[in-house]
Amino acid sequence: MASIAARFLQTGNLKQEEKKLIEFIKPVDETIKEKLHGMANNGFGATKPCLITIELIKEAINEYKQENQIYSQEITQTNCVELALSFRKILQISNLENLINIQTLRLDNNMIMKIENLSSLKSIKWLDLSFNYISEIEGLDGLENLTDLSLYSNQITEVKNLDKNRKLNVLSVGRNRIADVKVMVTYLRRFGNLQALCVHMNTFCKDDDSVQKILEQNQKQTAFPGSYDVIIENLQRLKYLDWKPIDAEYRKQIRNYQNTPKEEGGKEEMSEEKMLEERAKLHNADLDEIIDFFPRVLKNIKE
Numbered sequence: 001m002a003s004i005a006a007r008f009l010q011t012g013n014l015k016q017e018e019k020k021l022i023e024f025i026k027p028v029d030e031t032i033k034e035k036l037h038g039m040a041n042n043g044f045g046a047t048k049p050c051l052i053t054i055e056l057i058k059e060a061i062n063e064y065k066q067e068n069q070i071y072s073q074e075i076t077q078t079n080c081v082e083l084a085l086s087f088r089k090i091l092q093i094s095n096l097e098n099l100i101n102i103q104t105l106r107l108d109n110n111m112i113m114k115i116e117n118l119s120s121l122k123s124i125k126w127l128d129l130s131f132n133y134i135s136e137i138e139g140l141d142g143l144e145n146l147t148d149l150s151l152y153s154n155q156i157t158e159v160k161n162l163d164k165n166r167k168l169n170v171l172s173v174g175r176n177r178i179a180d181v182k183v184m185v186t187y188l189r190r191f192g193n194l195q196a197l198c199v200h201m202n203t204f205c206k207d208d209d210s211v212q213k214i215l216e217q218n219q220k221q222t223a224f225p226g227s228y229d230v231i232i233e234n235l236q237r238l239k240y241l242d243w244k245p246i247d248a249e250y251r252k253q254i255r256n257y258q259n260t261p262k263e264e265g266g267k268e269e270m271s272e273e274k275m276l277e278e279r280a281k282l283h284n285a286d287l288d289e290i291i292d293f294f295p296r297v298l299k300n301i302k303e
Contacts, residue, residue: 049091049111060085093117115139137161159184172198179203181227185234196240229254
């Protein structure tokens with residue numbers, strides 16, 4: 001596959017931001033080639049990646065004003081509190097240092113491979129980096145007011161480097177490559193404010209098929225996978241898991257199951273199928289009720 005840098009060089013008519021993009025790609029071209037090839041296979045190949053420019057930020061601010069019907073108030077980079085840079089084919093986070101009052105920043109559905117250049121955004125509370133190509137959680141040390149972080153659908157293998165973000169209420173790391181749920185839970189126990197966690201479709205989720213069978217039988221969103229037991233048992237302040245509520249009775253059921261005596265030969269008295277059926281009795285939330293559940297989660301957390 002011809003490198004992106006080489007294709008840009010062949011055009012002979014480059015804009016300034018494209019030149020900067022070449023300089024970014026050239027030193028790491030071999031390292032990211034495989035990832036870029038994967039992006040091309042997923043539909044990114046038709047459009048060249050871009051950088052965050054001043055013009056792009058101004059365009060996003062104007063879109064925000066139109067969507068919210070703001071006509072009289074002047075919004076600039078320094079007083080902007082919400083900005084969406086989604087679906088822009090952004091390859092690198094940059095040029096955001098003037099957003100000193102930003103509280104909500106959406107960088108989802110881009111081509112970002114590294115979390116960087118965000119340390120100046122001291123006021124940010126909600127950061128969306130979902131649907132990118134990020135493989136490591138990093139670069140968030142300066143964001144001490146961060147309460148909501150979405151890293152859904154990336155390539156992360158471990159939850160770490162969030163020690164400075166102790167105000168986190170909501171963390172979404174579903175659809176990644178996290179394999180060790182116990183290591184993740186041990187790390188997350190230090191976050192006393194964490195109330196909503198999304199982890200589904202990770203490597204450690206092994207019971208999804210069994211749970212799905214029970215859900216289909218009951219036609220309800222009634223149970224969690226067995227691999228979630230360690231999460232429910234150890235993160236006692238957690239109220240929502242994969243956007244479904246965890247009630248006290250459910251926690252009690254999990255605790256009783258963990259303490260169930262075993263028969264000779266190591267066979268547990270309660271089979272996995274029976275346990276799933278018991279779990280199904282504890283919840284009766286219709287699927288329709290959780291479709292628009294995320295706003296209600298945030299509302300309840302704030303209350």
